[in-house]
Amino acid sequence: MKPQLSLEEKKTLISRNLQEVLGDEKLTAILKERDLKIYWGTATTGKPHVAYFVPMSKIADFLKAGCEVTILFADLHAYLDNMKAPWPLLQLRTKYYEAAIKAMLTSIGVPLEKLKFVQGTDYQLSKEYTLDVYKLTSVVTQHDARKAGAEVVKQVEFPLLSSLLYPGLQALDEEYLKVDAQFGGVDQRKIFTFAEKYLPQLGYEKRIHLMNPMVPGLTGGKMSSSEEDSKIDLLDSPSNVKKKLKKAFCEPGNIADNGLLSFVKHVLFSLFKEGEGFTIERKEENGGNITFMKYEDLEKSFAEQLLHPGDLKGAVENYINKLLEPIRAAFDTPELKKLSLEAYPPPGKQNKKANEPAAEDGPHRLDIRVGKVLSAEKHPDADTLYVLQVDVAEETPRTVVSGLALFVSLEEMQGRLVALLCNLKPSKLKGVESKGMVLCTSNADHTEVEPILIPSSAxxxxxLSFEGYSGTPDEQLNPKKKVWDKLQSDLKTNTQGQVVWKDSFLLTPREEKITSRLSDCPVK
Known part of the structure; x- marks a missing residue:
């Protein structure tokens, strides 16, 4: 049996690392009688990233303090937030969020049986909730609604009505989830004070509001889902974690605007068990390994430049990978891989401005995807060609014409995984339009040709991406500028049969190297 926590111990766990608490007296009064009921909501839009460990570590604190915690997947709020995603996509993203957050909580040792997960539309479309929305519109001014959402809803000169409704819906959630307190970032403070003002006007009680500080991103600003370099994705590979942390803003001695230190403070130190500390591994000539048992000691050492930014980055990299490893493992299933692709599909058409500079040459411009051959048949007008139907997780399979009929049997093509170059300009081959190219290797005299090999786990x-290269592929490779021809000249297999562009390996998202049975030959 775990020892019963005192009121002060519970309150300390609930409030530690918070920037502000509104309703401290009420918090104390409730804890004298029973455990607190708290909810945290997240709009299911951008892909969750490591900054989500900040609220997750606080949720762990709440649970340690005996609180009842509800996590709200705010799908309706997400839809109203300037319609960042269409409704069918939001439904998929809600499923992704649930899987991701469960994996995160499991990663930090939070027992899921103590939590409740609720989807906003489970109750926000009810008659009672809808009537309360109308009641709110009869007492809330346009000025107050717009002011309340100023920090979290995109502000424009002529706002959509949906953005004005958003704060009221979030306020009503407190009543309909039957909680004592709402937890969120300090950027939501205006929504919280809006709720405190207007809920009593509907006859509902004022709630407690618990606010986390805003943690700087790796580039020094807010960690954002829309800024690739400012965040580490939950499914990023170890090499991507290393690459992003190398770019992280970590000025020597700067503790005021340091996302790495903030992450260590708000996440890692809150998760350490008694007797654990933050360990930095260093070479003996650099002082040897050192362990900080208190965050304040780590911060002081960095401020006095006794700790090098490179050593801090290396330690944070190790701890982040430990947190992400069980999440990567949880998502390494066909079901969750498919969900990830459907919820966050590859970028669509990009609106390029006339004065935008040309994309930098590099293999990141190639949109190479894993494809599964659903059907293969001989071209009606060419004995050397196959007509394939290839699944690349789009609404419909792609029709692809491939010159493999003399080298690979129809039986071998059926159900085969291939690497498909998806952003070539569609072209007609003997009357059939082809929307992609199966990447193959061939020997010098072209007597052997075969598709490059794709791991069965794909x-x-x-x-598929090339090691060390990131960026959005071209929507379509410009044939007049011969982009593919230039890049293809450096695309080959090495002496071990591994596919490389110059010296960079072609990798799956799990960093598996793509290979071929044929070595030292071009890929085309």
Whole structure:
């Protein structure tokens, strides 16, 4: 049996690392009688990233303090937030969020049986909730509604009505979830004070509001789902974690605007068990390994420049990978791989401005995806060609014409995983339009040709990328500028049969190297 926590111990756990608490007296009064009921909501839009460990570590604190915690997947709020995603996509993203957050909580040792997960539309479309929305509109001014959402809803000169409704819905959630307190970032403070003002006007009680500080991103600002370099994705590979942390803003001695230190403070130190500390591994000539048992000691050492930014980055990299490893493992299933692709599909058409500079040449411009051949048949007008139907996780399979009929049997093509170059300009081959090219290797005299090999763990639609290169592929490779021809000249297999562009390996999202039975030959 765990020892019963005192009121002060519970309150300390609930409030530690918070920037502000509104309703401290009420918090104390409730804890004298029973455990607190708290909810945290997240709009299911951008892909969750490591900054989500900040609220997750606080949720762990709440649970340690005996609180009842509800996590709200705010799908309706997400839809109203300037319609960042269409409704069918939001439904998929809600499923992704649930899987991701469960994996995160499991990663930090939070027992899921103590939590409740609720989807906003489970109750926000009810008659009672809808009537309360109308009641709110009869007492809330346009000025107050707009002011309340100023920090979290995109502000424009002529706002959509949906953005004005958003704060009221979030306020009503407190009543309909039957909680004592709402937890969120300090950027939601205006929504919280809006709720405190207007809920009593509907006859509902004022709630407690618990606010986390805003943690700087790796580039020094807010960690954002829309800024690739400012965040580490929950499914990023170890090499991507290393690459992003190398770019992280970590000025020597700067503790005021340091996302790495903030992450260590708000996440890692809150998760350490008694007797654990933050360990930095260093070479003996650099002082040897050192362990900080208190965050304040770590911060002081960095401020006095006794700790090098590179050593801090290396330690944070190790701890982040420990947190992400069980999440990567949880998502390494066909079901969750498919969900990831459907919820966050590859970028669509990009609106390029006339004065935008040309994309930098590099293999990141190639949209190479895992494809599964659903059907293969001989071209009606060419004995050397196959007509394939290839699944790349789009609404419909792609029709692809491939010159493999003399080298690979129809039986071998059926159900085969291939690497499909998806952003060539569609072209007609003997009257059939082809929307992609199966990447193959061939020997010098072209007597042997075969598709490059794809690991069985790969899932249709997954993008293959080259080690050390990131960026969005071209929507379509410009044939007049011969982009593919230039890049293809450096695309080959090495002496071990591994596919490389210059010296960079072609990898799956799990960092598996793509290979071929044929070595030292071009890929085309």
């Amino acid at each position: 899932v249709p639609g997954e993008r």
